[in-house]
Amino acid sequence: MVTERRGFTMTYKKDTVDGFFCPSKIFMQDAKEAQKPDSPHNKITKTCESGFFDWLAPHYDRLQPAMDPSRYQAHSIILDILNTIEPEPEKFLDLGCHTGMLTSQILELFPEAHVVAIDGSIAMLEEARINLEEFSDRITLAKADFRDRWEDAIDGDVDVIVHYASLCYIPHDALREVYTRLVKILKPGGWFLHCDLTEERLPEPVKRIAANIREYQRNSVVDDIPDGERLLKRLEQVKNANVKKGRLVEIPALPEQQIAWLVGAGFEFATRIYQDWRLSLFLARKPE
């Protein structure tokens, strides 16, 4: 079913929440349940329902140069890799699409491609909807927690799954389960470009130096961001409040764990091909 909403044509299937395709009704009940403070869901990381990303959504894109200076290089490497894949991919899944930054780059690079973009935050998806308006006939935006059964959003097998810095927010056992589901939805020979925060076993002095470089990078751009300093301070406060409530913000895995879990899930050629401090790009393929 195709529906017009605020001038944006989107493909809706089955149930919707606030206009976004929601893969299962169960999830909708789940999300309501999770908002109750005594819900068992709150005992585990529930970042996407905790409001953290909803708060961040309107500020996300302009804060990126300070929050995540590695992103631009990583995105261009991801796009370079995508460019070398043969035959040219037609169907993509973007896991944790946030405001649609990487999604729009893919849609530009592959003018025939369709992208299914999933995120747990309605506010992020609203931003994505606005940013991706020109590609509206080639995108399906879906609201789902990675841990739920969001596969209904995918109509047929996908050629490539891309992911940037979103899976590090779910517990490791859930992450491993997600990997096994990703193998299933890929076409044989399909690729998973998986860029995430990783835990690095580095000696303290190296960690300190790297953290200082990060701080320097952040501070050198913050003056150019309208209200940048205030927003970054607020971001720290919101993050810390989440950590205090037991809703951990990031739980990165070690790179060797990532590779072992990808292989265990059924991927081949799982390898880390790029690293920038705590950001790693892994590449893995579903066997032909």
Ligand SMILES: C[S@@+](CC[C@H](N)C(=O)[O-])C[C@H]1O[C@@H](n2cnc3c(N)ncnc32)[C@H](O)[C@@H]1O
């Ligand atoms: C730090 S952002 C990074 C995402 C993005 N790919 C990028 O390039 O910036 C993390 C994204 O993951 C989403 N997210 C976090 N936990 C999630 C979960 N359990 N299920 C679905 N989405 C989640 C957030 O809503 C947010 O948009």
